Amino acid sequence: MRIYGLKNCDTCRKALKSLPDAELVDVRAEGLPDAVLDAALAQFQGALVNTRSATWRGLDEAERGMAARDLIKAHPAVMKRPLIAAGNALFLGWSKDVEADLKSLRS
Structure with a gap:
């Protein structure tokens, strides 16, 4: 299982x-990785971009208008976190539901 996020992100650390x-x-x-990004974009679409983040607020209008894939490649911290890959399944964010789903996969 891999958690894609930031090492200093509190939510990623909780996960x-x-x-x-x-x-x-x-x-x-x-x-x-491109394969993970493409699969996440196919599954979560626009929800993969965190428009409430400090990174997003610091972007100019031209950058905000970029395609989600290009934006995340250029500014990885704008991605909603964590993105969790468990086998072929992807989970976005950290909530009680995501935690329960992941723990049921492990048992």
């Missing part, structure tokens, strides 16, 4: 603490 066998991939340092 990592609840899923001790997961590996954190810092998207700012390592980037998001």
